[in-house]
Amino acid sequence: MRIDVLTIFPDLVEQFAAASLLGKARRSGLLDVRVHDLRSVATDPHRSVDDTPFGGGAGMVLMAEPIFATVEAVEPPRPLFALGPGGRRFDQALARELASSGGFSLLCGRYEGIDHRVHSELVDGELSIGDYVLAGGEVAAMVILEAVGRLVPGVMGNATSAEDESFSDGLLEYPQYTRPATLRGLSVPEVLLSGDHGRIARWRRAQSLVRTASRRPDLWAARGGLLAGEERLLAEFGLTLEGPPARSADDVG
């Protein structure tokens, strides 16, 4: 899978993509991440990529020409998404969608944003990583690179770990524990030490349900609340959806 990133801070993205999981995936040929410097096509002595906004106002705007020229020169894989707070909200469902595509590209804005002709004539869409304003699209590109990259088949060591993690089926993940079994007087839930894999799976599912209901009413409503048989599942572990939210789910083991 090929992912191209267009930016005026290529080192930032390049360094990120060279480290850890992504770096390994690149070296093994699973991921082809290409970072392009928008400045390298600038022709004037100062290698300008920004200018003042028509109509006045504060700040600078990324010029359209270096972006058009870069796209023509490198022909990045489509769809080409501009990053910006006004775009479609990036989430796990979209990460999965992109991970099963052949590739895509990300255009990082800076300053006050990008000349609108790039939005209207060149890119295929806009992606946002949340309702806040960053100083540039690079961090957003890195978020998307990592969230998508880890889902590309073969990238994560344990292929099943993507299946039951948060958001995979509209639920948050169950709580995780590791050794030691008792730490500072705090014991891990007994069921996890039982060796009864069926019961462990049911406990984890029950925990996911309670955590999602109490912490993320939006996800809970989207899945339609409790489904058939799930009330009995909760009862098996003495759990209900009533009572004090948030902590109750973690305290019951």
Ligand code: SAH
């Ligand atoms: N003036 C613009 C914000 C520009 S921020 C506005 O009010 O909408 C500069 C750049 O940071 C943007 O061009 C975009 O590429 C990036 N950026 C800022 N917030 C972002 C977000 N929430 N998601 C993705 N990219 C973002």
